[in-house]
Amino acid sequence: MSPSRGRRLGAFVFLSPGLTYLIVLLLVPLAMVLSYTVFQRGRFGGVVYEFTTENFSRLFDPLYLSVVVESLKLAGLATLIALLVGYPTAYLITRLPGRWKTVALVMIVLPFWTNFIIRVYAWIILLNGEGLINSGLEAIGLGPYELLYNQGAIVTGLVYSYLPLMVLPLYATIEKLDPQLREASANLGASGFTTFRKVTLPLTLPGVMTGSLFVFVPSLGNFVIPEMLGGGKSAMVGNLIRKEFLSARDWPFGSTLALALIAALLVLLVVQAWVARRA
Amino acid sequence: MSRTRFTRRLPAAVAVAGLALAAAACGGESTNSAETATQATAAALNPNADLTKQSLAVTVWDGYTPEELQAMVKKELKIKELTVTLHETNEVAMTKLTAGGDHGIDVAFVSGQYAQALNEQGLLEPIHPELIPNLANLYPEATQLSYDKGNKYSVPYTWGTTGICYRSDLVKKKPTSWNDLLKPPAWADKKVTLMTTERWLALPALKSLGFSVNTDKDEEIAKVKEVLLAAKPHLLAFDDTTFGDKLISGEALMVEAWDGWCPTTHEKQNIEFKVPKEGSDLWVDTMVIMKSSKNKEAAHAFINYILNPEVHRWAAENINYKVPNKAAMEKVKIAPGSLLGIKPAELLNGESIIDLGQASTKFTRLSSEITAS
Structure with a gap:
């Protein structure tokens, strides 16, 4: 066996489990979703294989457009807040001494060890009218405030859930930044803020993009948080897709909505790749 | 680390949807099959069939039957095997049963209007009453359900209605009308x-x-939309899973609830249930036998076994749903305040929800319009 053939065989052996997984569980279902978009709804779910473009024209129905706009707004706001909170956090962690860095990073990832639904439910206990925060406020003569079942609660839940996904890539890029660059900037007379604006921020922009994407993407598709923390009073694209598949039994239109979501996210990915390459 | 996270995150939503589709990939053509009703007679069944050669696969909601059901059925009926698969909702069960391919299910638990829809598709085996002597245990009312008069293709397992569940210690006036929820008085605003x-x-x-709960008239649905849009700012939330918790915590004072879900027997809080004067629905969860079943004798024996009062009472005692089984209900101890005491005749005042076919999309749209506004 020639060495190059051996290497190729090795690559094949190592890649095949992952590749099989991706092809069977991602590409095949994805292809099915795409194909369903041009067919009609079956009475009990499923599809009737008769061609139609109606699913696409329904996308532009003001009803669904308004949901899309609403989702973009909520996911965008959550991403922005996560960035504003996450950047200083990541920056501080890079400044910690070695051992504490590990501790801090473990703390960031820790919530992921608990079930997502339970963590969201914990927010209900905190925020509800008779909840911890409101009874605390009442004890000092304030409130009660309406903290739950509104859009603020949705954004809070999204930020909380996905903040670690913002901090980690930011940490990775800030950590990689050569401290000598900042020193050079300071030596040349730049103030701390100018150094941040002209050196640190531009060089960590890929991390900002990646982190933002990690928060934005799952936020946009989330349906649990709007239901539990939003009290079902506002819908996001994820809720719409879920409803089309599970209760409306309209798979073709659900697929079309999913396709639109994927297309929007692909555009964002391209932008992110472009920024990463330029940096 | 971030890269692997990312590749897992991005497709998550797609993969979830995809899995559902993959499950049905084997064929969707049967969903479009012509509506052939099962009134045409099915092949005669052999009352003396050897059940030890038959296995059963049952699909049911999680927690809806006793945990030991498998062992109990195997012991009593002497069948080869009982497999219990779970479905979360009627919709999921329908997907399972209509997606074509060999689902292998013999008996399914679905709500009445879904049984009706399955029957219209010709997917159900008519019930052979001679194989289910325990049908005699049912209340006479339970054979007069509007989606299936005479239990031709379905046997009721549980039934109930929808009403207002409320904190009797906190409301200033007990609710009597649906308008108490739709236009709540000031003391219940956002509660x-x-x-x-x-x-x-x-x-x-x-x-x-x-209007009828089964309306498909656009102008009526439009009026409903107006009422719901006007009500939305005064609601705490839309909720059909945790409304009981909201009442117990005191976040909510009155909620729309299924009777079985209204915690009237909660040890601490005073909670009561009222069917509003304008009337309500009658929901029934049923057992049906699939036409595709190869174990129809065992399937009938299974339903007969469930209708045994000693077995059927389990549902009333453990999941707090009324069962349409007179002999079983007579054995159930009904605690004061328990909604198990609602009489069948009262239930029958409610209007059965039936399947609306294509018109059901109007209700989906309505629900999207309400949440998106």
């Missing part, structure tokens, strides 16, 4: 909830306007 599932979302408004 009421409605359900989110399409047909039950519309139910209070439909009934308060005097």
Whole structure:
């Protein structure tokens, strides 16, 4: 066996489990979703294989457009807040001494060890009218405030859930930044803020993009948080897709909505790749 | 680390949807098959069939039958094997049963209107009453359900209605009308909830306007939409899973609730249930036998076994749903305040929800319009 053939065989052996997984569980279902978009709804779910473009024209129905706009707004706001909170956090962690860095990073990832639904439910206990925060406020003569079942609660839940996904890539890029660059900037007379604006921020922009994407993407598709923390009073694209598949039994239109979501996210990915390459 | 996270995150939503599709990939053509009713007679069944050669696969909601059911059935009926698979909702069960391919299910638990829909597709085996002597245990009312008069293709397992569940210690006036939820008085403002599932979302408004729960008239649905849009700012939330918790914590004072879900026997809080004067629905969860079943004798024996009062009472005692089985209900100890005491005749005042076919999309749209506004 020639060495190059051996290497190729090795690559094949190592890649095949992952590749099989991706092809069977991602590409095949994805292809099915795409194909369903041009067919009609079956009475009990499923599809009737008769061609139609109606699913696409329904996308532009003001009803669904308004949901899309609403989702973009909520996911965008959550991403922005996560960035504003996450950047200083990541920056501080890079400044910690070695051992504490590990501790801090473990703390960031820790919530992921608990079930997502339970963590969201914990927010209900905190925020509800008779909840911890409101009874605390009442004890000092304030409130009660309406903290739950509104859009603020949705954004809070999204930020909380996905903040670690913002901090980690930011940490990775800030950590990689050569401290000598900042020193050079300071030596040349730049103030701390100018150094941040002209050196640190531009060089960590890929991390900002990646982190933002990690928060934005799952936020946009989330349906649990709007239901539990939003009290079902506002819908996001994820809720719409879920409803089309599970209760409306309209798979073709659900697929079309999913396709639109994927297309929007692909555009964002391209932008992110472009920024990463330029940096 | 971030890269792997990312590749897992991005497709998550797609993969979830995809899996559902993959499950059905084997064939979707049967969903379009012509509506052939099962009134045409099915092959005669052999009452003396050897059950030890038959296995059963049953699909049912999680927690809806006793945990030991498998062992109990195997022991009593001497069948080869009982497999229990779970479905979360009627919709999921329908997907399982209509997606074509070999689902292998013999007996399914679905709500009445879904049994009706399955029957219209010709997917159900007619019930052979001679194989189910325990049908005699049912209340006479339970054989007069509007989606299936005479239990031709379905056997009721549990039944109930929808009403207002409320904190009797905190309300200033006990609710009597759906309008108490739709136009809550000032003391209940933002302390009421409605359900989110399409047909039950519309139910209070439909009934308060005097319409049928099974309407498919656009102008009636438009009026319902107006009522719900006006109600939305005064609601705490739309909720059909945790409304009981909201009442117990005191976040909500009145909620739209299925009777079995209204915690009237909660040890601490004073909670009561009222069917509003405008009327309500009658929901029934049923057992049906699939036409595709190869174990139809065992399937009938299974249903007969469930209708045994000693078995059927389990549902009333453990999941707090009324069972349409007179002999079983007579054995159930009914605690004061328990909704198990609602009489069958009262239940029958409610209007059975039936399947609306294509018109059901109107209710989906209504629900999207309400949440998106």
